[in-house]
Every structure is written in structure tokens, then in C-alpha cells.
Amino acid sequence: AQSVTQPDIHITVSEGASLELRCNYSYGATPYLFWYVQSPGQGLQLLLKYFSGDTLVQGIKGFEAEFKRSQSSFNLRKPSVHWSDAAEYFCAVGEGAQKLVFGQGTRLTINP
Amino acid sequence: DTGVSQDPRHKITKRGQNVTFRCDPISEHNRLYWYRQTLGQGPEFLTYFQNEAQLEKSRLLSDRFSAERPKGSFSTLEIQRTEQGDSAMYLCASQGREAEAFFGQGTRLTVV
Numbered sequence: 001a002q003s004v005t006q007p008d009i010h011i012t013v014s015e016g017a018s019l020e021l022r023c024n025y026s027y028g029a030t031p032y033l034f035w036y037v038q039s040p041g042q043g044l045q046l047l048l049k050y051f052s053g054d055t056l057v058q059g060i061k062g063f064e065a066e067f068k069r070s071q072s073s074f075n076l077r078k079p080s081v082h083w084s085d086a087a088e089y090f091c092a093v094g095e096g097a098q099k100l101v102f103g104q105g106t107r108l109t110i111n112p
Numbered sequence: 113d114t115g116v117s118q119d120p121r122h123k124i125t126k127r128g129q130n131v132t133f134r135c136d137p138i139s140e141h142n143r144l145y146w147y148r149q150t151l152g153q154g155p156e157f158l159t160y161f162q163n164e165a166q167l168e169k170s171r172l173l174s175d176r177f178s179a180e181r182p183k184g185s186f187s188t189l190e191i192q193r194t195e196q197g198d199s200a201m202y203l204c205a206s207q208g209r210e211a212e213a214f215f216g217q218g219t220r221l222t223v224v
Contacts, residue, residue: 004154032211034212036215041220042217042218043114043116043118043203043215043216043217043218044155044203044205044215045114045215046212046213046214049211049212051211090154090155092154094211094213098160099145099157099160099168100145100147100155100157100205100213101157102154102155102156103154104152104153104154105152105153105154
């Protein structure tokens with residue numbers, strides 16, 4: 001069965017610092033990988049996705065993620081965070097047009 | 113705004129009452145998903161429709177839960193005889209030919 005692990009439940013970074021959120025997945029074939037962001041009490045917004053091709057994908061709000069098959073990872077990065085990036089971030093894996101399996105999420109806090 | 117709307121946004125109900133939620137997907141999307149998200153967790157898959165056909169149900173969907181998507185348009189999720197353990201955010205997502213899912217803002221259910 002597919003599974004997603006986000007090892008960091010809570011991360012705090014200073015505004016302007018770089019960010020990396022970790023995601024590891026378990027899936028037999030080439031996965032479809034996603035990162036979503038959720039503000040308190042809101043739904044999920046898609047940040048970026050990986051289906052195939054270039055393993056470094058660019059998303060919205062200055063985020064990027066790199067797919068590393070050898071490590072079964074899809075880590076999310078941002079070179080300089082802004083206070084508005086404070087939110088919950090979810091990594092998800094899916095098989096084409098199928099249901100998504102989500103990680104537990106990483107809560108990001110930004111220090112001023 | 114993702115184009116997926118859910119109603120109501122919040123629902124408080126007494127234990128034992130029935131509740132119904134509605135989801136209006138993006139009009140050209142033929143796939144519709146329901147997920148449940150409890151506090152501090154990622155969303156968990158409940159059920160999936162392709163057009164009007166309900167193709168998959170999670171074991172999380174007990175007999176008290178029923179979902180419909182008449183005419184392949186909007187969908188409803190009904191919970192009968194609500195229990196406190198049903199308190200959660202219920203998220204709807206729609207998906208077109210691309211594999212990315214667009215989420216609504218969710219319905220927050222509180223059972224008292």
C-alpha cells in the first residue's frame with residue numbers, strides 16, 4: 001500500500017531563512033507526487049506536482065521540490081520564507097487519476 | 113478560490129442527529145472525492161465518484177455514511193446518527209483529465 005511520511009511535525013524558521021520540508025513515500029511504481037498547503041480552517045491549495053520528466057519542479061509562491069527516486073523522497077524547498085508562509089504543509093502521493101494518500105503534515109511557524 | 117465549493121462551512125450538531133453536506137465541483141471535472149481530516153492529521157480518503165458512479169469506498173466509511181452524486185454533478189455526503197468521533201473537517205475535491213485534485217474549503221463538523 002502507498003504511504004507518505006513527513007518526519008517533521010513542526011518546524012520553526014526565521015523570516016528570510018531558507019526552508020526544506022521532508023517527504024518520503026512508499027510506492028511500487030512511479031508515483032504522482034504533490035505538495036499542498038493549508039491555512040487554518042481552510043481547504044488545501046496545490047503548491048506543485050510531479051508526474052514525470054525534470055525531477056526539479058517549480059511551484060507557486062516561490063516553492064520548488066525535487067524528486068529523488070533513489071531516496072524515495074520529494075522534499076519541498078524555498079530559498080527565503082515570508083511570514084505569510086506560516087501554514088500546514090502536506091505531501092501526497094497518487095496513482096494517476098486516483099485517490100491521494102497524504103502524510104501527517106508539517107506545521108511551519110515563522111519567527112519575525 | 114479553487115472553483116470547488118462546499119456547504120455549509122461549519123456545522124454543529126447534537127449526537128444522534130443526521131447531517132448532510134454538499135459539494136459542487138468544477139463543472140467539467142468528472143471525478144469527485146471526499147476526504148476526512150481530523151485535527152493534526154492529513155486528509156484521509158473516504159469515497160470517490162466518476163461521474164455518477166461511486167467507484168470506491170474506504171473502510172472508514174461506516175454504514176452510517178452515505179454519499180451520492182446524482183447526474184454526475186454535485187455530491188452530498190450524509191452522516192446518520194452522528195457520534196462525537198465524527199467531528200472532523202470533511203473535504204471535497206474534484207479532478208479532471210489532469211491528475212491534480214482541487215479542494216474545496218471544507219465543512220467543519222462538530223458533534224456535541
